[in-house]
Amino acid sequence: MDPILKEPASDHIASRLALAVHEHRLAPGTKLNEDEVADVYGVSRTVVRAALQRLSHDGLVELRRNRGAFVAQPSIRDAREVFEARALLEPRTARSAAERVTAADLAALNRHIEEEHAALAAGEGGRALYLSGLFHIEIARIADQETIAAFVGQLIARSSLIIALYWQRRTALCESNAHHALLDAMAARDGERAEDLMRGHLLDLLTSLDLRNTPAPARSLREALGS
Amino acid sequence: MDPILKEPASDHIASRLALAVHEHRLAPGTKLNEDEVADVYGVSRTVVRAALQRLSHDGLVELRRNRGAFVAQPSIRDAREVFEARALLEPRTARSAAERVTAADLAALNRHIEEEHAALAAGEGGRALYLSGLFHIEIARIADQETIAAFVGQLIARSSLIIALYWQRRTALCESNAHHALLDAMAARDGERAEDLMRGHLLDLLTSLDLRNTPAPARSLREALGS
DNA sequence: CGACACAAGATTGTATACAATCTCGTGTGC
DNA sequence: GCACACGAGATTGTATACAATCTTGTGTCG
Structure with missing residues (x-):
């Protein structure tokens, strides 16, 4: 390559x-x-x-x-833990990011959201989800917190698995709107609003999952498909 | 073994x-x-x-x-990032831990602190520091957050390096007292106090470091010593 | 006398080979 | 007919061998 x-x-x-x-x-x-x-x-x-x-x-x-x-295969418990960790890390980090974001950062985030939209429009849900995760990591980077960004990266990765397992299709494209609102708050350098929006965004994500009683999907079948 | x-x-x-x-x-x-x-x-x-x-x-x-x-060799920047992450994760986690701590947990923490004291008294500063780190991880475990506990573990590890590099000897045994106060708050199931104490504890740790202008210690010399 | 170039030694990156362990089908005994 | 035991095949764990890269000392040229 x-x-x-x-x-x-x-x-x-x-x-x-x-x-x-x-x-x-x-x-x-x-x-x-x-x-x-x-x-x-x-x-x-x-x-x-x-x-x-x-x-x-x-x-x-x-x-x-x-x-x-x-x-x-994250368990329901794992899923709750992951979102608990994200709730601790991301809102405050979004505030920091909003307070120190540069014009170049905003432009990059804007391009990012557009890519996300494009992928979603093209029916590439998987790629859209991937880009959506990258958006969160970018925010941690803008906040100038590489350590937190690395953690968020791990949490995003696990979130992807969690979404694959527990996502209920009801709500479709919540992501784009939430990310756009976040970008607006950051453009206005409104740290408090960014923090609140991020908190709400994560809560939306969590509540859009069905974490009641899912017995991990039959492994053997999936193994057969995978090989 | x-x-x-x-x-x-x-x-x-x-x-x-x-x-x-x-x-x-x-x-x-x-x-x-x-x-x-x-x-x-x-x-x-x-x-x-x-x-x-x-x-x-x-x-x-x-x-x-x-x-x-x-x-x-964590840089000064790394040091700030590590303590920033700890400040986001640990206080809230301490609160959760205080709210769900069991008698067995308290006994274990007590033993832990005693070991810490013993190591310190025996002049085993290194071991005391190690145990001190474990104390923080234990709290995350008591809060029933394995994911956060893993992150705290990484942060503790890096903190150990940071302390090795930037610790200024002025204040000696701040740890024991802080941990004891935390244990008290947890024994009283006072989540808010535990959260505040943890926040203060981390702040104390950070301010006890000399993060002004340390140019990472000569690498080549240490390499020679190490080999 | 200093600086650059080159080569020998040392160290890491990768591939392959062997040992240990597990999986799963077969056979035997109850 | 069912349960358990055993063994062949497959898969992972570990060690060793080879290739690529870097370090360092020496020599030569300016």
Whole structure:
């Protein structure tokens, strides 16, 4: 892919796999056979193992000793925990971001939202979801908090899995509006409004999930599909 | 070490190295040669690499392509970011913990504080610091938030490095008192007080650091000492 | 005398081979 | 007919070997 800019190789594969999960091309519970993945990407098991280990640390993959790697299946409890963490981190960070956002940042966020719209319009729901996650990470970056941005990144990744498992289709395109409102608040440098909007946005997301009694979808079937 | 309870091997080494960093036996900037570490623990480079990769993800180790692994040297900026993240996560979590703490939890925390005192009295400052970090993680666990506990764990690890780099010796044993006050608030199920105490505790920690103009300590010298 | 170029040594990145463990189908006994 | 035990196949865990890259010391040129 990038023959000139040498990239860490295992990171490349980790990104590819992560993207597949984000775009819901890899379903939760899918088994990730090392030989298979190695063959697909034309590398050895060594780098695949490194990539899987990294994804495991991000919560995207569950590693079971002598059993292999599976795309994680967050439990209802996990889902609540993830959104609890996001509720602690993101609203305040959105406030900071609004207080120090630059014109260039605003332009970038604007482009981002447009891409999101385009993907949604093109029926690429998976890609739209992925971009929607990136939006949240961008905000943490604008707040100049790389550490928090990294955490938000992990939480977004798990949120993607959670949405794949527990999303109830009722409400369709809540994202775009919420993100647009956030952008407005940031453009006005209104930190307090940005914080409130983010809090509400996360709450909307959480309540749009069906976390009552979902027994994790049949694994074996999904495994069969995945292989 | 544990011949009966089979543990993941690379995790074991990661823990050993992490402990060494926590207890300030491995100084920031120290180079971690793969062959050397492999020889010390009597395993192959394969598991050492896995361990180093994990530690890198936790922010304890910096991995530079074709250069090797070094114990991380958080910058002043990193230090501020870490404490910013802790300020967002820990106070609210302390409140939750206080609201749902059980008698068994309180007893465990009490024992923990006693160990901390004992280590401090025995002149084992490193171990005391390590236990002090564990205390914070325990609180997140009591709040029943494994996800947040994992984040706090990463932040504690980096905090240990930050303290090693930027701690100014003025104030000596602030920890014990602060933790004791927190325990009291939790025993009284006073969530609001626990939250305030934690916020103050973190602020104390941050202000006890000298984050003005420290140019990261000479790396080359430490490398020489480390090898 | 200083600076640059080059080569030998050392270190990391990757692939392959072997060992340990698990899965699952088959067979036997009850 | 059902349950349990066993073994072949498959998969992961670990070690070793080789390739690519960097470091460092030496030598030569300006």
